[in-house]
Amino acid sequence: MVSRSRNTILLPLAFAASVMCGSARADVCMMPGQAFECVGAACDVEAGVQNGQQHEVVEASQRLRVRAIDSNLSTEQSYAELFGVVVSPAADMFVRANMNVRFSGFLTGFGGGVVNFGSISIRAIVRDLDSNTIVASTEIAQHTNQGEFGMGGPEFFENFFGPPAHRDVPFDSDEGVRLEAGRQYGIGISARAEARGGIINNGVSNYFTGGNGVFLNSLKLISWADTTVAGFEDSDGDGLPNIWETDGVTDCDGTVLLDLPGFGAQPNHKDLFVELDWMASRPLMRAPSRRSRTRSIKPLSTPVARTIPIPSPASRSGSTRAR
Structure with a gap:
């Protein structure tokens, strides 16, 4: 997220x-x-x-x-x-x-x-x-x-x-x-x-x-x-430094904590990431899992990705795709 x-x-x-x-x-x-x-x-x-x-x-x-x-x-x-x-x-x-x-x-x-x-x-x-x-x-x-x-x-x-x-x-x-x-x-x-x-x-x-x-x-x-300093520039202005969108978010040892390029991030196109959490199932209380299915999330995310007119350096509108 x-x-x-x-x-x-x-x-x-x-x-x-x-x-x-x-x-x-x-x-x-x-x-x-x-x-x-x-x-x-x-x-x-x-x-x-x-x-x-x-x-x-x-x-x-x-x-x-x-x-x-x-x-x-x-x-x-x-x-x-x-x-x-x-x-x-x-x-x-x-x-x-x-x-x-x-x-x-x-x-x-x-x-x-x-x-x-x-x-x-x-x-x-x-x-x-x-x-x-x-x-x-x-x-x-x-x-x-x-x-x-x-x-x-x-x-x-x-x-x-x-x-x-x-x-x-x-x-x-x-x-x-x-x-x-x-x-x-x-x-x-x-x-x-x-x-x-x-x-x-x-x-x-x-x-x-x-x-x-x-x-x-x-x-x-x-x-x-701080995206104003060298090495953490943000070309598309989405708040994600270019290096995160090409190499991922890393710790001091270089271990990748969040693979943003694997999620489709691009340094010259605005990206928006959303995390959805859910309640796990509890069999003893007969409570079903609240996990959303992919097919129920897709109709919500696709219109947002296609219709929001956000300019990017890549000369396209909207986020690359909903994630």
């Missing part, structure tokens, strides 16, 4: 393959068109930047722990990053991410926010490890407890299931974030705890003690080629 979004091509995880580059960081080498997925302990968790009062990355449980406490009319903070994968692009590409994150902790504020508060900020990030800069970031959760005038107390701010824990992360743009060949990028989450307290009452942000923290449950990446 090839789906289109603002002139970009996203390939599904069905064609995913990750190749370990064999460096000290155990990087995942990716070619445009590849996908990567890890769940729980399968994620190659690494710690990123850390600073502040109290912070820790627990790689065994894919958890960030941060805590900030203040009682001196100043602001304290703790910050930590956790990468689910370190990517080494073999060519310039764009990526999008989908993350599942759960978090739990306590925030305490007093005095209606005049001086005292506790806050937590959780974000999805991409850090360029060569320049040590964050090149993309998007919010997963943000919350502040400022208490009430003259009084206050702890607030339990958590998410264990569903939104806002499950996030599709375009990193501030529908086009995804651009990764450059030959560089290393850490992709994962960050957590920042901040607190400001008074002489009597503390401001607290505690995502550290007990079972509290910020957990990266899963990470999925999809990538597509």
Whole structure:
């Protein structure tokens, strides 16, 4: 299947393959068109930047722990990053991410926010490890407890299931974030705890003690080629680079993941590919297979291929044929 979004091509995880580059960081080498997925302990968790009062990355449980406490009319903070994968692009590409994150902790504020508060900020990030800069970031959760005038107390701010824990992360743009060949990028989450307290009452942000923290449950990446760079030109403008349509989509070792030329793709004629899935049969429940037969799909695809007036460099209209 090839789906289109603002002139970009996203390939599904069905064609995913990750190749370990064999460096000290155990990087995942990716070619445009590849996908990567890890769940729980399968994620190659690494710690990123850390600073502040109290912070820790627990790689065994894919958890960030941060805590900030203040009682001196100043602001304290703790910050930590956790990468689910370190990517080494073999060519310039764009990526999008989908993350599942759960978090739990306590925030305490007093005095209606005049001086005292506790806050937590959780974000999805991409850090360029060569320049040590964050090149993309998007919010997963943000919350502040400022208490009430003259009084206050702890607030339990958590998410264990569903939104806002499950996030599709375009990193501030529908086009995804651009990764450059030959560089290393850490992709994962960050957590920042901040607190400001008074002489009597503390401001607290505690995502550290007990079972509290910020957990990266899963990470999925999809990538597509930057068709403006040499080697990945797209002559017919269908979002599929010429090299994919002549040689297929390959991984870093040259293994073909998706044989587009075998499906009839041509570099000088726009191609449209559609994948149809179905429910398998379940004999014990007497549920028949929902698999479509070729003869039932053909009448749907043929008119589309013949009638859509899409110009191509080959001076023909419509896609080469329905696939």
